[in-house]
Amino acid sequence: MQILSRIPQLLIYGVISGSILSLGGIGVSLTYSILGFANFAHGDFMALGAYIALGLFTLTAGLGIPSTPLGPLSFGFGFILSFILAMGLTALTVVLIDRFLFKRLRHTSSIILMMSSIGVALGLRNVLQFFWGPQPHYYIEKIQLAIVIPGVGVRIKPDQVFIIIAAIVSVGLVHYFLQHTKMGKAMRATADNMALARVTGINTERVILWTWVIGAALAATAGILAGIENKFITPELGWQMLLSIFASVVLGGLGNPYGAILGGMIIGLSEEVSTAFISTGYKPAVAFIIMIIMLLIKPTGLLGKRR
Amino acid sequence: MDTIVGIINYIVFFAITAGTYGILSLGLNIQWGYTGLFNIGIAGFYAVGAYTAALVSGPPPGAWDGRIFGGFELPFLVGLLAAAVVCGIVALLVGIPTLRLRADYLAIATIGIAETIRLVLKNESWLTNGVWGLQQIPSPLYDPIRAGVTRFLGGHPDLPPWLHDLIFKSYNWFYLLLVLGILFILYLIMQRLVRSPWGRAVKAIREDEDAAAMSGKNTFSFKIQALVLGAMIMGIGGSLYAHYARFISPASFKPLYGTFLVWVMLVLGGSGNNKGAILGSFVVWGIWAGTDFLTGYFPFTATQAASLRIIIIAVLLEVILLWRPQGLLQREKRPPTILKKKA
Amino acid sequence: MSLLTGEGIHSGYGDMEVLHDVSFRIEEKEIISIIGPNGAGKSTLLKTIFGLLKPTKGSVTFKENSITGLAPDRIVRLGMAYVPQVENVFPSLTAQENLEMGAFIRKDDFSDRLEEVYELFPLLKERRRQRVGKMSGGERQMVAMGRALMLDPELLMLDEPSAALAPKLAEMIFERITAINETGVSILIVEQNAKESLKLADRGYVLASGQNRFEDTGENLLANEEIGQLYLGG
Ligand SMILES: Nc1ncnc2c1ncn2[C@@H]1O[C@H](COP(=O)(O)OP(=O)(O)OP(=O)(O)O)[C@@H](O)[C@H]1O
Numbered sequence: 001m002q003i004l005s006r007i008p009q010l011l012i013y014g015v016i017s018g019s020i021l022s023l024g025g026i027g028v029s030l031t032y033s034i035l036g037f038a039n040f041a042h043g044d045f046m047a048l049g050a051y052i053a054l055g056l057f058t059l060t061a062g063l064g065i066p067s068t069p070l071g072p073l074s075f076g077f078g079f080i081l082s083f084i085l086a087m088g089l090t091a092l093t094v095v096l097i098d099r100f101l102f103k104r105l106r107h108t109s110s111i112i113l114m115m116s117s118i119g120v121a122l123g124l125r126n127v128l129q130f131f132w133g134p135q136p137h138y139y140i141e142k143i144q145l146a147i148v149i150p151g152v153g154v155r156i157k158p159d160q161v162f163i164i165i166a167a168i169v170s171v172g173l174v175h176y177f178l179q180h181t182k183m184g185k186a187m188r189a190t191a192d193n194m195a196l197a198r199v200t201g202i203n204t205e206r207v208i209l210w211t212w213v214i215g216a217a218l219a220a221t222a223g224i225l226a227g228i229e230n231k232f233i234t235p236e237l238g239w240q241m242l243l244s245i246f247a248s249v250v251l252g253g254l255g256n257p258y259g260a261i262l263g264g265m266i267i268g269l270s271e272e273v274s275t276a277f278i279s280t281g282y283k284p285a286v287a288f289i290i291m292i293i294m295l296l297i298k299p300t301g302l303l304g305k306r307r
Numbered sequence: 308m309d310t311i312v313g314i315i316n317y318i319v320f321f322a323i324t325a326g327t328y329g330i331l332s333l334g335l336n337i338q339w340g341y342t343g344l345f346n347i348g349i350a351g352f353y354a355v356g357a358y359t360a361a362l363v364s365g366p367p368p369g370a371w372d373g374r375i376f377g378g379f380e381l382p383f384l385v386g387l388l389a390a391a392v393v394c395g396i397v398a399l400l401v402g403i404p405t406l407r408l409r410a411d412y413l414a415i416a417t418i419g420i421a422e423t424i425r426l427v428l429k430n431e432s433w434l435t436n437g438v439w440g441l442q443q444i445p446s447p448l449y450d451p452i453r454a455g456v457t458r459f460l461g462g463h464p465d466l467p468p469w470l471h472d473l474i475f476k477s478y479n480w481f482y483l484l485l486v487l488g489i490l491f492i493l494y495l496i497m498q499r500l501v502r503s504p505w506g507r508a509v510k511a512i513r514e515d516e517d518a519a520a521m522s523g524k525n526t527f528s529f530k531i532q533a534l535v536l537g538a539m540i541m542g543i544g545g546s547l548y549a550h551y552a553r554f555i556s557p558a559s560f561k562p563l564y565g566t567f568l569v570w571v572m573l574v575l576g577g578s579g580n581n582k583g584a585i586l587g588s589f590v591v592w593g594i595w596a597g598t599d600f601l602t603g604y605f606p607f608t609a610t611q612a613a614s615l616r617i618i619i620i621a622v623l624l625e626v627i628l629l630w631r632p633q634g635l636l637q638r639e640k641r642p643p644t645i646l647k648k649k650a
Numbered sequence: 651m652s653l654l655t656g657e658g659i660h661s662g663y664g665d666m667e668v669l670h671d672v673s674f675r676i677e678e679k680e681i682i683s684i685i686g687p688n689g690a691g692k693s694t695l696l697k698t699i700f701g702l703l704k705p706t707k708g709s710v711t712f713k714e715n716s717i718t719g720l721a722p723d724r725i726v727r728l729g730m731a732y733v734p735q736v737e738n739v740f741p742s743l744t745a746q747e748n749l750e751m752g753a754f755i756r757k758d759d760f761s762d763r764l765e766e767v768y769e770l771f772p773l774l775k776e777r778r779r780q781r782v783g784k785m786s787g788g789e790r791q792m793v794a795m796g797r798a799l800m801l802d803p804e805l806l807m808l809d810e811p812s813a814a815l816a817p818k819l820a821e822m823i824f825e826r827i828t829a830i831n832e833t834g835v836s837i838l839i840v841e842q843n844a845k846e847s848l849k850l851a852d853r854g855y856v857l858a859s860g861q862n863r864f865e866d867t868g869e870n871l872l873a874n875e876e877i878g879q880l881y882l883g884g
């Protein structure tokens with residue numbers, strides 16, 4: 001019974017980690033559906049975003065931009081500004097990587113692209129490690145008191161509420177983009193059938209550019225939110241989540257961004273709830289086993305149908 | 308003279324490691340080079356091979372040990388075969404759910420199994436002694452050879468010191484011969500295999516799986532066989548590592564780095580060419596070792612130097628993919644179809 | 651000057667040449683039908699015209715501009731539209747979104763054009779919010795043709811629009827093709843249903859083994875006994 005009483009609290013943690021996994025997963029799913037390869041560098045795009053934000057935050061503090069905490073949060077305006085700029089700079093970096101590397105390999109095969117993305121993953125991670133070292137860097141030094149939600153008795157910190165709201169807003173924006181803007185619709189069309197998209201007059205190179213921009217901005221968001229949740233970041237931050245992200249994406253249906261959101265939530269919740277029963281060290285394995293079970297039952301995932 | 312002895316000893320050490328990597332590269336070649344299977348869990352299979360050999364041939368748990376199992380002190384070759392068999396079983400379990408699907412799924416599943424294996428090694432102390440790892444793994448014929456060497460050196464007290472030092476380390480020469488011998492035997496087996504009807508079948512699958520399936524081949528079964536065979540060879544590589552290092556722990560098997568090096572070796576050497584696989588392992592291990600010397604000349608910290616070496620290897624991979632995708636040695640005869648346009 | 655001409659086209663997939671020296675022309679406001687047995691290279695010809703395949707030899711000229719080897723998204727801008735034989739709709743988009751994609755390169759308001767296309771295929775207006783992946787073969791074909799018409803092209807190329815449709819639906823599609831042609835659009839149509847398509851065509855070409863074998867008016871081709879036996883099923 002001790003175990004069961006912990007579950008409501010674990011569900012809260014699950015929603016938080018699910019939010020972060022979902023944001024990471026959307027990018028993996030979009031790249032997969034447009035460019036046809038599993039991008040192993042996506043986790044490291046997350047870490048890149050988190051480190052760029054850290055660098056900018058130090059810079060804004062140096063420039064005297066106020067960083068007194070906003071309301072109950074443990075960070076202030078300077079941090080939020082760095083957050084937003086980091087999304088843009090991560091997107092820019094990723095677009096450059098595409099220009100110089102992935103674009104030139106696009107005429108080969110999806111496996112070559114996947115292999116190349118592994119090279120990018122390790123290269124990027126070690127660039128971060130080269131400059132910042134392998135040790136953790138603290139995002140937030142302040143210790144924050146949790147709010148106790150009356151009745152259920154679960155605790156949640158204001159920063160964690162921020163994470164959940166940021167994820168909901170991001171998902172809402174992605175949904176609006178995909179369903180209601182011309183470029184978003186073109187992106188879905190290109191994901192359906194790239195050759196037909198070109199025949200229709202859609203500039204597929206522009207679509208690809210937007211895919212990277214959105215995927216990278218969301219990766220940066222996920223990385224920074226993970227930093228807020230853990231209070232620190234390391235160069236391995238993204239890689240440590242990548243397996244769970246892949247599991248989420250496969251569970252929801254590889255290539256379907258909505259599946260990535262659903263899958264991310266399920267994986268996040270399962271990983272956290274599993275800690276009531278087995279060692280915390282096995283979180284990534286829980287994700288992996290759920291993924292394998294899904295592949296055995298329905299390889300196209302919960303929401304997927306193509307490919 | 309001392310430096311020359313140092314260099315020779317280093318070369319022996321270098322060749323043992325490169326030869327072990329050559330075995331992994333041969334294993335990957337049968338999976339990727341000939342069959343087109345994208346396995347990025349090499350480190351996992353390598354670790355399973357090493358741990359299996361250590362548990363089969365190593366000593367029983369000591370007082371300091373968290374283990375309650377294993378350590379049967381069986382002969383080296385038994386451990387080597389056990390390593391191959393256990394790796395084959397793991398490969399079978401990964402292959403069944405994924406090999407009917409697109410290549411991406413196998414990639415994700417193999418990296419997942421490698422990570423899961425690492426977690427098991429870390430957490431299941433009763434079997435693996437957790438992060439402390441397994442120690443005192445015997446090297447084959449170590450005692451008789453050392454005894455012989457000691458007796459010989461005792462009988463020749465007037466040898467020049469450098470020769471004395473070289474002979475003193477001659478167990479490593481023996482181990483080098485063992486590794487190269489196993490590498491060569493595996494190479495011969497692979498060469499025969501890829502030219503057999505079985506080899507033609509897997510190559511047909513690599514070229515065009517749908518066409519191979521239409522001509523009546525059970526492609527799934529062939530792919531499973533290739534995955535299992537490759538994993539067994541990697542297991543042999545792992546067992547050779549365990550017996551040489553004599554101490555293994557989860558930290559020796561960081562999931563991506565080992566895997567990544569083997570991939571670069573195969574891609575650089577020329578996937579789909581067994582000679583290329585072996586050549587690549589020596590060249591890339593040479594570059595890897597060379598960068599160790601090189602970064603020593605710059606005012607970097609140890610971790611910076613380590614990062615820089617990985618960056619260099621990553622750049623090397625991208626350079627090969629962009630400008631020489633066929634690698635140093637081309638595939639025999641047919642052009643690499645992975646370079647063909649997707650429909 | 652002809653609207654579209656192809657001269658001495660050689661084209662294929664990788665090392666395999668499928669078209670060996672194919673030539674043709676289309677005048678303004680004409681309906682041209684290309685018929686031929688399975689595997690003759692009809693679809694390959696359309697893909698080559700539209701820039702999905704690069705010809706190894708020969709040239710394609712549209713409105714006096716060479717479009718040989720031009721990318722499809724550029725060719726669209728010149729006033730040509732193409733409905734492929736298979737996979738010619740975006741299944742996860744709604745019918746209306748498919749049509750909107752057809753107007754992707756238009757920056758202005760295209761709601762008038764959308765209404766015109768809906769007038770041509772009233773059924774699509776009813777189903778405009780439905781995902782095309784869930785639609786029947788005939789409805790998909792309408793979506794595909796509607797999508798191609800959104801830019802008000804001067805030339806419409808259709809690859810087997812009646813394939814796999816029930817006879818009544820096929821008849822309806824042919825009727826629409828004539829209607830589209832009457833608004834001044836030239837049409838290049840590839841058909842298995844050779845008799846029907848030759849009936850409405852001004853001229854026709856017979857393609858076999860990657861070469862043009864015959865060229866004549868639709869009526870004459872229909873009357874030609876040799877063609878009748880070989881390609882029109884007696
Ligand atoms: N994507 C492709 N890759 C390789 N070969 C192809 C491809 N598409 C078609 N072919 C080959 O090219 C030849 C001509 O095919 P094409 O599709 O042009 O014929 P078609 O006249 O349109 O036939 P159908 O009436 O069946 O549509 C055939 O031998 C076919 O097998």
Ligand SMILES: [Mg+2]
Pocket residue numbers: 692693694735809810
């Ligand atoms: Mg055709």
